[in-house]
Amino acid sequence: AGLVQAIRTAGQEADYVPVPTQPALSCSGLRKSFRGGLVLQDLDLDVAEHEVVVLIGASGSGKSTLLRCINLLEEIDDGTILLDGEHITDPRTNPDTVRRKIGMVFQSYNLFPHMTVLQNITLAPERVHRRRRAEVEAEARTWLERVGLGDKAREYPDRLSGGQQQRVAIVRALVNSPRLLLLDEVTSALDPELVGEVLTMIKDLKTEGMTMILATHEMAFARQVADRVCFLDGGRILEQGPPEQVFGAPQHPRTRQFLRRII
Numbered sequence: 001a002g003l004v005q006a007i008r009t010a011g012q013e014a015d016y017v018p019v020p021t022q023p024a025l026s027c028s029g030l031r032k033s034f035r036g037g038l039v040l041q042d043l044d045l046d047v048a049e050h051e052v053v054v055l056i057g058a059s060g061s062g063k064s065t066l067l068r069c070i071n072l073l074e075e076i077d078d079g080t081i082l083l084d085g086e087h088i089t090d091p092r093t094n095p096d097t098v099r100r101k102i103g104m105v106f107q108s109y110n111l112f113p114h115m116t117v118l119q120n121i122t123l124a125p126e127r128v129h130r131r132r133r134a135e136v137e138a139e140a141r142t143w144l145e146r147v148g149l150g151d152k153a154r155e156y157p158d159r160l161s162g163g164q165q166q167r168v169a170i171v172r173a174l175v176n177s178p179r180l181l182l183l184d185e186v187t188s189a190l191d192p193e194l195v196g197e198v199l200t201m202i203k204d205l206k207t208e209g210m211t212m213i214l215a216t217h218e219m220a221f222a223r224q225v226a227d228r229v230c231f232l233d234g235g236r237i238l239e240q241g242p243p244e245q246v247f248g249a250p251q252h253p254r255t256r257q258f259l260r261r262i263i
């Protein structure tokens, strides 16, 4: 848009200098296979700062694998991933440094049962990222307050509802102030009445400008929160666009077939 703007205004505003906008995340030519089966095929995905990208697609289409590759939990066979222009798939990159900048939340909240909410949140920042306890605890408490869990810091996870546990897991992913948040089916394990509180938290994060990629089966939510929807099929992005376009006027027969089945 910067360039288009520059061309349109050329000659009118002589001192307008277009600033090339670098995507927050840039994946190109990603390929990943497991035991010979190709799971991601030459996949390209750029995500702009503050953008919310929603991945939809049938089970097995590669959504989780893509998110795990971005967070360096899986090693890609080919391609590159840049975070703020930094080549994070370079073999010399320290994965812990990257994971400090990319928060990830999974379907199962994976909180440690023998640790309090606060200990769960502060563990990695203290032990892995060597941050000062007082600073991390203060941030954790601020986040817990903001998401209405301020009184739960000293509780153990099994004293919380599933929705509260998942919100704690999201706070845990936020406490390092990541550049990018990856959310993989974060409401799929929740009882239906608890889904709303987690979706509300994600919408609030969008309002605050958090850059996010999320995989979900909640199509109504995808429509509300997505700046862009990507339909994955067989490890490729078969179709993508604004939610009104992908849900309202899907171009590809396979997208139409998927949406007919799921909605």
Ligand code: ADP
Pocket: 034, 035, 039, 057, 058, 059, 060, 061, 062, 063, 064, 065, 066
């Ligand atoms: P989605 O999240 O869209 O359901 P996944 O990324 O989980 O899809 O899976 C894509 C494909 O990769 C599936 O065929 C799945 O069986 C396969 N797969 C994922 N992880 C592994 C693994 N660790 N080992 C072998 N196959 C895997």
Ligand code: MG
Pocket: 063, 064, 065, 184, 185, 215
């Ligand atoms: Mg998955």
